[in-house]
Amino acid sequence: MARKPLMAGNWKMNNTISEAVVLTQEISNHFERDWDESVDVLICPPYVDLKPVWTVLDFDKTGIGVAAQNVYWEQKGAYTGEISVPMIKEIGCVASIVGHSERRELFGETNEDVNRKVKALTDADMFAIVCVGESLAIRDEGTTLDYVCAQVRAAFAGIDVFKARDCVVAYEPIWAIGTGRTATPEQAEEVCAAIRTTIADLYDEDTAEGMRVLYGGSMNPGNVAALLEMPNIDGGLIGGASLDASSFITLIEACI
Ligand code: PGA
Secondary structure (H helix, E strand, O other), X not given: OOOOOEEEEEOOOOOOHHHHHHHHHHHHHHOOHHXXXXXXXXXXXXXXXXXXXXXXXXXXXXXXXXXEOXXXXXXXXXXXXXXXXXXXXHHOEEEEEEOOHHHHHHHOOOHHHXXXXXXXXXXXXXXXXXXXXXOHHHHHHOOHHHHXXXXXXXXXXXXXXXXXXXXXXXXXXXXXXXXXXXXXXXXXXXXXXXXXXXXXXHOXXXXXXXXXXXXXXXXXXXXXXXXXXXXOOOEEEEOHHHHOHHHHHHHHHOOO
């Protein structure tokens, strides 16, 4: 089954509203409208930038969508500082990243939290971009596949197949994030293939074949082609290189 590639730019905690509008305009200016047929593109800016970024993309009819970087699982109430699924949905988001390693490591997010977020998103007919990935210590120990596949199982626990189908898994080895040290295409492929096997095991072959598995971790214009050549890598979750319009456009073009 041919899977349509997805390139998602994770801006992390970068860009004020005015900076975000300028960068989005630059991306939009260089985005060819017919690329929509060959690749899905998402921008994941900080919450405060979501509305202005979406306004530019929508006005320019780019076909590029917006997604949040995180979301809370409760609908509303006394959760100071949190943002709910209905809030990001009304802004125009189609998805949210969940379980990014920075959230797990710096903000104590657990596998159970990730699962609640996947459930809240899919219950609202949105999709989750579920991040998984091992530390260098786990890789050196030789338990990467067990560790990552357990994260995948936990994220999808109790999620109905029809809701899971639209979700995306992003394999992001922690040692490759923002370090300039990319996993080799073979290392990334090995884990992405194991993720797909886990999905087949949890659900069925069709669901596994249809689900997009992304690679993330220092993806850049120099390494993108070799990574995308791998049969189980269906695109990228891009941090640093998505903050520059021309490199993000180059990464998108690599999917065409
Ligand atoms: P990076 O970040 O591309 O800067 O390594 C990727 C990510 O954390 O999603």
